[in-house]
Amino acid sequence: MSQPLPDSELVVATPERVSFDYQVAGLATRGIAQILDLLILFGVLAGVYFAAIAVGASGLDAVAYLIAILGSFLVIFGYHWTCEAFWSGQTIGKKVFRLRAVGDRGEPMTFVQAGIRNIVRLVDFLPYGYGVGLVVLFINGRGKRLGDLAAGTIVVKDSDYVWLWQLPGGRPSDPPAPPASQAVYAPATPAELFLRRLDPELRRFVTSYGRRRPELPPVLRAQLASQLQASLQAAAPDVFNQYGPLAALDYLADLERTGRAQGAPDQ
Incomplete structure (x- = not known):
């Protein structure tokens, strides 16, 4: 009698000749x-x-029996079937x-496969505690209980990603290190160098x-401009002294707008 490995591998080949490795879920x-899942049930x-x-306490005994039996x-039957059919093969326990x-x-x-594996669950559970299911699981050696054999399903470890090592050729070698960045930075213009010396508050203004x-x-x-006379005189004294505060303010605004330093005085 062959026993299933705790986490054995299942290799699946697609029609495109690409193979994927799944880890079969272990018994534990x-x-x-x-x-x-049973606790939730x-x-x-x-x-x-x-x-x-x-409902029975209110005198509706027939309705109470109906709720208990039908519910x-x-x-x-509905918990596992519904979860696995509409939650891509997962119940809450499997997802956790x-x-x-x-x-x-x-x-x-598929929906039909989910139904088959969960209807046959009744047989797997016999005589109690999944007795039949455990015996079948150990006999077939592939981690399948009777419901899986009937439905053509298998329980695997979930993976969020398909890694490169799952594709043919194995794990690729590490690529060579990329060359150092050759980014070229343009030098600051004379206007920018001039404006960088301004007080930050004045430049924002x-x-x-x-x-x-x-x-x-x-x-x-x-x-x-008259409210900033001291700052403007310190920033552009030649323009300020010759043409006044408004001319100095316009001069700085022109430098900021054009980014050119033609006519920038030596400070």
Whole structure:
């Protein structure tokens, strides 16, 4: 009797002659995931029974029995079937422990396959605690219980990515280190060097003034320049002394706008 390895590999070849490796889920991981699913089932069933008891307490005994029987049937059969059919082969337990039921060729499990493997689960569970399922799983040596054999499915470890080593040719060698960046930086223009020496607050003001200058009347422009006389005189003393504060402000705005330093005085 061959025993399945805890995490054996399943190699699947596609029609395009590309092979993918899947790790078959081990018995321990599947068992823990199943325990979590059973706890969830018991919790949902408890809610169904409490609802049935509440309905029965109101005198509707027939409705209470219907809720208990029909609700139990839907929960027991519907939980695994619905989750695996609409959640790409995963239940909550499988998702938590990163497992997934797929077809024998690695394809997504269909709605019919999900139904078959979960209807046959009743046989796997006999006589109790998945007794039949465990025996079949150890006999076939591929990590398949009776439901998997009937539906043509297998439980594998889930992977978010397809790595290069999964493709033919194995893991590629490390690529050579790329050459150092040859980025060429243009030298700062004389205007930029001149503007960098300005007080940051003054430069921000000059930039804002330059954008709005066409909209400002001459009177307001002169008023703004007069409020910055000390800063403008320190920034462009020759222009300030010869033409006044407004000319100095316009001079700095022109430098900021054009980025050219023609006529920039030596400070």
